Each structure stands twice: as structure tokens, then as C-alpha cells.
Amino acid sequence: MKRVVITGAGTINALGHSVADTMTAMAEGRCGIGPLVFRDVERLSIQIGGQVRGFEADGRYNRQQMSLYDRFTQFTLAAAAEAIAQSGITFSGELAAKSGVVLGTAGGGVSTWDDNYRSVYEDGKNRVHPFVVPKLMNNAAASHVSMEYNLKGPSFTVSTACASSNHAMAQAFQMVRTGMAPAMVTGGSESMLCFGGVKAWEGLRVMSKDACRPFSANRNGMVQGEGAGIFVFEEYEHARARGAEILCEVAGFAMSSDATDIVMPSKNGAARAIAGALSDAQLNPEDVGYINAHGTGTAANDKTECAAVADVFGPHADKLMISSTKSMHGHLIGGTGAVELLACIMALRDGVIAPTIGYEEADPECALDVVPNEARDAKVNVVLSNAFAFGGMNAVLALRKV
Amino acid sequence: MSVTDKIFEIIAEQAVLETSDVTMESTLEDLGIDSLGLVESIFAIEEEFDITVPFNANEPTNSDLDISSVSKIIEGVERLLKEQAG
Numbered sequence: 001m002k003r004v005v006i007t008g009a010g011t012i013n014a015l016g017h018s019v020a021d022t023m024t025a026m027a028e029g030r031c032g033i034g035p036l037v038f039r040d041v042e043r044l045s046i047q048i049g050g051q052v053r054g055f056e057a058d059g060r061y062n063r064q065q066m067s068l069y070d071r072f073t074q075f076t077l078a079a080a081a082e083a084i085a086q087s088g089i090t091f092s093g094e095l096a097a098k099s100g101v102v103l104g105t106a107g108g109g110v111s112t113w114d115d116n117y118r119s120v121y122e123d124g125k126n127r128v129h130p131f132v133v134p135k136l137m138n139n140a141a142a143s144h145v146s147m148e149y150n151l152k153g154p155s156f157t158v159s160t161a162c163a164s165s166n167h168a169m170a171q172a173f174q175m176v177r178t179g180m181a182p183a184m185v186t187g188g189s190e191s192m193l194c195f196g197g198v199k200a201w202e203g204l205r206v207m208s209k210d211a212c213r214p215f216s217a218n219r220n221g222m223v224q225g226e227g228a229g230i231f232v233f234e235e236y237e238h239a240r241a242r243g244a245e246i247l248c249e250v251a252g253f254a255m256s257s258d259a260t261d262i263v264m265p266s267k268n269g270a271a272r273a274i275a276g277a278l279s280d281a282q283l284n285p286e287d288v289g290y291i292n293a294h295g296t297g298t299a300a301n302d303k304t305e306c307a308a309v310a311d312v313f314g315p316h317a318d319k320l321m322i323s324s325t326k327s328m329h330g331h332l333i334g335g336t337g338a339v340e341l342l343a344c345i346m347a348l349r350d351g352v353i354a355p356t357i358g359y360e361e362a363d364p365e366c367a368l369d370v371v372p373n374e375a376r377d378a379k380v381n382v383v384l385s386n387a388f389a390f391g392g393m394n395a396v397l398a399l400r401k402v
Numbered sequence: 403m404s405v406t407d408k409i410f411e412i413i414a415e416q417a418v419l420e421t422s423d424v425t426m427e428s429t430l431e432d433l434g435i436d437s438l439g440l441v442e443s444i445f446a447i448e449e450e451f452d453i454t455v456p457f458n459a460n461e462p463t464n465s466d467l468d469i470s471s472v473s474k475i476i477e478g479v480e481r482l483l484k485e486q487a488g
Contacts, residue, residue: 045454205441205459221460263438299460
């Protein structure tokens with residue numbers, strides 16, 4: 001088994017257009033959630049979200065590219081450029097032939113679906129742009145990354161709702177660990193903040209109209225976000241040989257399926273994924289200093305997640321820190337685990353634990369150290385990143401300081 | 403058909419029961435309607451009466467509609483119908 005390290009990170013989300021800006025915002029406990037701005041927003045009952053602002057696709061991409069890049073692809077390419085530049089890796093020859101890209105997304109080109117349905121149903125048009133299909137398909141972002149960076153190895157897109165990115169990164173990790181690929185580009189993206197994308201979520205009645213307050217007794221639901229997080233996962237010796245800066249090590253992962261309910265989470269399924277990640281990474285519960293929670297801010301998720309953590313960690317659950325950065329950037333659905341991995345890297349590399357902001361009232365069912373409202377300086381050696389999706393599909397990653 | 407009859411029908415359908423099995427005093431729990439069933443029932447009520455029912459599944463007891471029994475639901479819907487008329 002090979003060791004796997006992260007040598008590049010890139011992002012765009014409501015907190016910033018780069019990793020540095022995002023981490024600064026997380027360390028300051030800044031909130032990126034605000035009023036949504038797009039066509040027909042006044043017809044929604046939910047009008048807030050973690051929308052990416054000031055991202056001008058025109059100018060960044062040319063006319064031909066714009067006709068092929070949905071917003072989720074635009075985000076992916078912007079984040080991939082940052083990650084691959086930081087890594088300093090160039091894919092050519094044997095390295096290019098073996099390395100690939102595995103990304104997560106739940107919805108793919110949602111705004112492309114939305115715009116074109118509007119055009120044919122509402123505006124009564126009978127013709128759509130020839131590239132609607134290659135623009136909206138879930139693997140479009142991964143395909144464009146492969147073309148841009150000459151990645152010719154195993155490449156595909158994973159879609160497991162809110163766990164998509166963690167499942168994708170788990171696959172990339174496994175490929176590097178087994179020696180199948182020397183390096184993999186991985187992460188995920190989502191862009192559902194358009195009329196149809198928010199309207200669909202609204203129907204489920206689980207969204208908050210005012211704020212995302214994970215673990216707080218007065219929490220009243222989730223808030224959607226958008227953006228991307230992209231990473232370079234690389235075999236340790238390969239990274240060392242080329243003198244790459246190592247951000248942290250990916251130590252293990254586990255996946256589980258609740259096999260119970262299409263929307264209600266299960267403590268048992270979550271606990272099995274958490275315990276599985278520890279066991280895969282050959283870690284003891286006491287090694288874990290921080291958990292980046294799934295922490296959606298819904299009544300059901302937060303209490304189930306805390307109960308699962310308490311089950312797995314026993315008395316150590318009261319000593320570790322657990323926070324949800326969704327309070328700041330919103331829930332990026334299929335892209336969320338990727339952006340949240342940045343909080344894990346910040347904890348391991350910089351010793352800064354991102355807070356759970358919007359925390360107002362203690363909930364006896366979430367009685368853990370949720371790092372309320374203010375970031376904390378703390379030295380941690382091992383962290384976990386949780387993702388528990390609708391459909392009961394869970395993926396937890398374990399990361400370690402190098 | 404009265405508001406009461408329509409609500410009995412909606413709830414009975416959701417619970418997979420006959421309308422005769424639903425009483426004014428029944429709670430959704432008695433009838434075996436879970437949180438997903440509740441969200442679907444509210445959607446059906448909104449569609450049937452063309453009203454908006456403010457309801458957040460994260461705080462079901464803190465919503466504008468009292469859902470503690472069938473009779474309370476009927477009262478609430480009648481109130482919303484008056485408030486949202488015209």
C-alpha cells in the first residue's frame with residue numbers, strides 16, 4: 001500500500017475565490033450566506049444561499065468554452081487551475097497515461113437544464129443550443145479537467161447527493177494507494193442556485209429562511225451553497241521526489257449505506273462509516289482531534305451525527321472538536337465535502353479550527369464541542385471529514401498531518 | 403365537499419386507510435403518518451385548497467399550522483383559507 005498526500009488545493013465558493021481567501025474567511029468566522037440574486041427569485045419562499053459573487057465567467061473563458069461550460073464546470077476549472085498550479089505537477093508521458101480525475105456532483109449542469117426547460121416550456125421555443133447535452137452532463141466538469149490537464153487515466157464522476165465529493169475523493173485515494181495511479185485530480189462541484197434548483201429543495205420543507213445554525217437548539221434547516229473544491233492526491237514518494245509541498249496525508253476512508261430510509265439519516269450507518277475510516281487508517285479514536293461535521297443544520301442530521309460520534313468515540317467524544325463550516329459557505333450538496341476538506345487541511349497544517357458560526361443555543365442532543373462562533377488555535381494530528389447523503393449513503397475520510 | 407371531508411380524504415389516502423378510520427381526534431402519529439408523510443399531506447392540502455401552508459419540517463410544532471390532531475389541522479386550514487382569500 002502506498003501513502004497518499006495532498007499536494008494541491010483549489011476552490012471557489014461563497015467565502016472566496018481561492019484557498020487562501022476561503023481559509024481566511026473560515027478563520028474569521030465570516031458568513032458567506034446572503035440574499036440570492038437570480039431570475040424569478042421573488043417566486044421562491046427560500047431566498048438565501050451561499051452564492052458565489054464576483055465570478056465573471058466572461059473574460060475568464062472564451063466564447064467557445066462558454067457554450068460548453070455550465071457554471072458547475074466553470075467553478076471546477078477555476079478550482080482545478082489553482083490546485084494544479086500549487087501542486088506544480090505536469091501531466092505528461094507515463095504520468096499522464098496513468099493519472100485521472102474523479103469528481104463529485106449531485107446535479108451537474110442544473111442551470112443548463114433550468115435555462116433550456118424555461119426556453120422550451122415557458123417561452124415556447126422549439127429549438128435549443130446544440131451543446132445542451134455535453135454542457136449539462138454530470139461528467140462534463142471531469143471531462144474538461146481531463147482535457148485541460150492531459151489526464152488520460154481513470155476518470156469519472158460520482159453522484160451520491162451530499163456525499164458525492166467524499167465518495168469521489170475516496171475513489172481517487174484508493175487508486176493512488178493501490179498504485180493504480182501515481183496522482184489523481186479529485187474533489188467536486190455544484191451549482192444549483194437557480195430557480196429550479198432552489199424550488200426543488202424548497203418542496204422538501206427542510207430549508208431555513210434565515211440562517212444555517214448547525215448544532216444550535218434553534219436551528220431550523222439547511223441553506224444551499226455553490227462552488228467547487230479540487231485537490232491533487234499524489235503518491236508520497238512521487239511528491240517527495242519532485243520536491244512538492246505536502247499539505248497533509250490522506251490516511252484512510254470508509255463508505256457505508258444505511259439501507260433504511262431515503263431521507264432520514266441513521267445513527268448506525270454514520271457510526272459505521274466513521275469507525276470504518278478509523279480502522280482503515282489504522283487509527284485509534286483518541287488520535288482524532290477534529291471532525292469536520294456533515295452538520296447541515298437540520299433537526300435530523302445534527303442530532304443523529306452527534307449520537308454517531310458519541311457512539312464511536314465514547315468518552316473521547318467530549319475531548320475532540322467538531323464543527324460545521326456549512327454555517328459559513330452553505331451546503332454545496334455534491335461539492336460540499338471538497339470545500340469542507342479545506343477546513344481539515346487548515347486544522348492539520350495551520351493549527352486553526354474553523355468554527356460553527358450562527359451558534360446561539362445549546363442543544364442537549366448535540367452536546368459536543370462544536371467550536372461555537374469563533375475559530376480556535378489547536379494542534380491536531382488527525383482529522384475526519386464526514387458526509388452523510390440523502391439515500392443513506394455515507395463516506396468519511398481520515399487525514400493526518402505529515 | 404366540505405373542507406373537513408377533503409382533509410379526511412387527504413389524510414386517509416396518506417395513511418392508506420379508509421376515511422371512516424380517521425376521526426377528528428386522531429393524531430398523525432395514531433394514523434401512522436411519519437415526517438415524510440406529513441410533508442406530502444401538507445403539499446396535498448396546498449394543492450387542494452390553493453393556499454400556502456407555512457411549514458418547516460425542522461420545527462413542525464413551531465409552524466403556522468397546528469398539526470397536533472385532525473381537528474386542529476382542519477381549523478388551521480379554514481383559518482388560512484380566510485386569511486389567503488382573494
